[in-house]
Amino acid sequence: NAGVTQTPKFQVLKTGQSMTLQCAQDMNHEYMSWYRQDPGMGLRLIHYSVGAGITDQGEVPNGYNVSRSTTEDFPLRLLSAAPSQTSVYFCASSYRERNTDTQYFGPGTRLTVL
């Protein structure tokens, strides 16, 4: 299994540009999430999904869109990039086991918005 993969690894955008961060997992996990990580702050949840066709907002959803058309893929779209979206983005997937779940994170995408 490749686990959780993210592309691209690095990206530089200009303010106002749009782009899609890709996330895929091959473990047939039902849950997938997007987080951003900024210096001095904990990971913050952007959007998450509990299954294909179902998405919900996290703590910091503004400026981001998601969709989940398949179990494997969970892309994150930046509609009009802003410098405040400069961050490291992590995708994670997990499955439920009793009352816990083990998260598996991707390697991250480092995004800079100029």
Place this chain on the structure above:
Amino acid sequence: KNQVEQSPQSLIILEGKNCTLQCNYTVSPFSNLRWYKQDTGRGPVSLTIMTFSENTKSNGRYTATLDADTKQSSLHITASQLSDSASYICVVSNYGGSQGNLIFGKGTKLSVKP
């Protein structure tokens, strides 16, 4: 407000020594508590997950403890190695343990020196 506080912010120890990282939380209702290890430039990796009824869990040289009454957890690292240099993140899940209910601490940055 649901919060997870970790201490110390950073720690430097010599190779071979033991250390203990602390996590205090004010999350209610409580579902489970996790410790993640995040190497520089990589995504977090799950070390342990403990539910309300578990007060200790080990993963090799890592031992996590949980006191649900005082809402405190610790991560003890035995006989540290250079590869233990990383950030350690405490994460608490409230009701249902679902993806939308994970509260992340800011992490403790551990440096192990030869």
